[in-house]
Amino acid sequence: SPDGEYAEETGLEKEQIVVLRRAFDSFDRDKKGYISPETVSDILRMMGIKVSSTSFKQIIEEIDEDGSGQIEFSEFLQLAAKFLIEEDEEAMMKELKEAFRLYDKEGNGYITTQTLKEILHELDARLTAEELVGIIEEIDEDGSGTVDFDEFMAMMTG
Known part of the structure; x- marks a missing residue:
């Protein structure tokens, strides 16, 4: 479905895309497509x-790729994604803290790289074993076999 493709391109949830499509269509009364x-x-x-007019102008310039001065639906989604996904970052930080605490059962302030592999696999089942090893090697630079919260955060938000 086109919504599924949009979800992959923008990182938005399908439900969000449906809502945005309705908003777009209700303003595009003549069905011009922009x-x-x-x-x-x-x-x-x-x-x-909330968005300041300066950053809004910059974003429009960035997104209106064909320079038409009109915003097509796919361009509109990219723009909305910028705002909707940034809003989610704070929520994500909270979730990451909770996830880390959940796995750091003894409260040592670190988790093992094995545990981290499991977390990563849960977050993205498409990661291959090689990719997981590569990610772990990048994070666990000192080869200690453990990852502390700062390293974990840097990886998740980097």
Whole structure:
């Protein structure tokens, strides 16, 4: 489905894409397939996303690849993703802290690289064994076989 492809390209949830599609369509009354940057700004405001006019201009320039001055649906999704996904970063930090605590059962302040492999596999089942080993080697530079919270955070947010 096109929504599935959009989800992969933008990192948005399918539900978010459905909501954004409805918003886009309700403003694209003549079904031209695009809306104006001003309209985009209105939609973001309705979604409770605050954006300064300077950064908005920059983002529009970046996203309006064909320079048409009109924002097509795929461009609109990329733009919305920038805001929606940044909002999620704080929530992600919290989740990572909880995940780390969950796996650091003894409260040592570190987890083993074996445990980290399991976490990574749960987060992304597509990772191959080689990729996992590569990631672990990158993080566990001193070869200690353990990863502390800072190393864990750096990896997850890097």
